[in-house]
Amino acid sequence: MRVESLLAEAGTALRAVGIHNGAQEARWLLLHVLAADPERSPCCGGAPLDPETECGFRALLRRRLSGEPLQYVMGSAEFYGLELQVGAGVLIPRPETERLVDFALAAWRTGGAVCDLCTGSGAIALALAREQPAIPAVYATDLSPTALGYARRNAARLGLSVTFVQGDLFAPLPPEPRFQLVTANPPYVSPEAYAELPAEVSAHEPRLALWAAEGGLAIVRRIAQESPPHLVPGGMVLCEIGCEQGQAAAAAFSAAGFGPVDVRQDYTQRDRVVVATWPGARG
Ligand SMILES: C[S@@+](CC[C@H](N)C(=O)[O-])C[C@H]1O[C@@H](n2cnc3c(N)ncnc32)[C@H](O)[C@@H]1O
Numbered sequence: 001m002r003v004e005s006l007l008a009e010a011g012t013a014l015r016a017v018g019i020h021n022g023a024q025e026a027r028w029l030l031l032h033v034l035a036a037d038p039e040r041s042p043c044c045g046g047a048p049l050d051p052e053t054e055c056g057f058r059a060l061l062r063r064r065l066s067g068e069p070l071q072y073v074m075g076s077a078e079f080y081g082l083e084l085q086v087g088a089g090v091l092i093p094r095p096e097t098e099r100l101v102d103f104a105l106a107a108w109r110t111g112g113a114v115c116d117l118c119t120g121s122g123a124i125a126l127a128l129a130r131e132q133p134a135i136p137a138v139y140a141t142d143l144s145p146t147a148l149g150y151a152r153r154n155a156a157r158l159g160l161s162v163t164f165v166q167g168d169l170f171a172p173l174p175p176e177p178r179f180q181l182v183t184a185n186p187p188y189v190s191p192e193a194y195a196e197l198p199a200e201v202s203a204h205e206p207r208l209a210l211w212a213a214e215g216g217l218a219i220v221r222r223i224a225q226e227s228p229p230h231l232v233p234g235g236m237v238l239c240e241i242g243c244e245q246g247q248a249a250a251a252a253f254s255a256a257g258f259g260p261v262d263v264r265q266d267y268t269q270r271d272r273v274v275v276a277t278w279p280g281a282r283g
Contacts (some may be wrong), residue, residue: 002048004029007277010061017065018097025070025220026061032074033057049255067200080127084154089146093123096266097185097240100273101127103264104183107275108132109128112180115230116140117169117223119207122151122261124183129160138162141172146207169219170226178232184223185240190216193242216242224276233280238273246271 001009008198014022024086033056049057057165071077076085080101086092100245101124108114108128116125119140129138140162142148148166155162165172189210194202201210212218220239227237232263237258241249246263253261253276266272 001054003018006030006049006054006057010057013061013065017067018105019064025064028070028074029060029064030057039044057232067203069204070198072204072251077121079121079123080131080216081159082123082130082154084121084123084126085150085157086121087150088204089144089206090150091120091147091205093121096268097123098127099264099266100124100183100185100238100240101131103273103275104128104181105131107181107236107238108135109138109180110134112184112232112235113137113177114139114178114181115170115173116162117182117184117187118142118209118219119151119164120144120147120185122154122164124185125151125162125164126154126158126160128183129162130158139173140164141166141167141169144206147206169222170230173230177229178235180232180235182223182227182230182235182237183235186219186223188216188220188240188242188245189211190242215245215248217245217248217252220245220274221252222234224249224252224258228257228278231278233278235278236275237278239276240273241271243270243272246274249274250276 010026011023014025033053060073069092072087073086076083077092077127080098114128115134116122119142121124125138125140148164151164187210194211223239250261250263253274258276258278263271263277264273264275
């Protein structure tokens with residue numbers, strides 16, 4: 001089939017299942033199969049595609065038409081300028097989480113070690129390691145061995161040094177070093193909100209990465225309670241939250257002895273990150 005006819009057919013099929021930018025996605029999928037420069041249009045719209053390429057394209061198209069997220073079909077997602085490999089079993093990093101990286105970079109102090117809890121694909125840890133090569137040590141933990149597999153491969157591909165360890169929040173970490181920054185994008189979707197998520201998210205992305213008890217705050221509260229022994233005096237926790245969780249999340253950190261505790265907004269002006277400082281001299 002000719003390139004232009006194949007793209008037109010695919011774009012129509014994608015739009016028919018509710019993917020509004022179907023024509024654009026069809027082009028991305030074809031460029032992915034061709035491993036071509038995404039900035040360029042296929043140069044030979046009227047030329048026939050070789051059968052192998054068409055077959056590969058149709059296989060990806062079927063996956064996308066079945067509702068699988070585009071990033072899983074393509075095998076990668078962009079985060080803070082990094083191309084991260086993603087797929088079944090790991091959360092696709094979201095653009096709003098880039099704001100947490102901005103806040104963490106501004107809060108980092110020379111010499112401070114960093115720990116990223118609930119690291120998933122390694123998005124936050126790898127962005128920090130890339131943007132601030134002077135961080136002496138970046139640790140990252142996740143409960144999911146599958147997610148950590150992606151994180152480790154992403155670090156290796158990007159040539160970035162992060163110590164990934166598998167386990168529950170701080171449990172797998174050694175007692176030293178203490179951290180100047182603890183970052184986290186934990187699961188924070190309440191059971192009620194989880195039931196309302198689009199199928200593209202709930203049927204494909206891991207429930208472990210999204211769902212949390214106590215109105216979505218169970219893991220956030222544990223991070224508030226369990227962080228202090230792992231922080232230097234003046235150390236900070238930066239934790240992503242849902243846009244309606246600002247007050248309750250801040251209260252959890254205040255109750256655990258943190259202060260000051262701020263709630264900061266993402267680029268759409270919604271509450272997104274709790275920034276909590278552990279008392280004492282600056283770390
Ligand atoms: C919302 S995802 C965030 C992934 C990544 N940090 C990002 O921003 O794209 C939450 C991650 O927390 C992990 N997780 C859930 N419960 C955990 C726990 N108790 N301890 C460590 N990791 C946990 C999940 O496996 C998942 O990878």
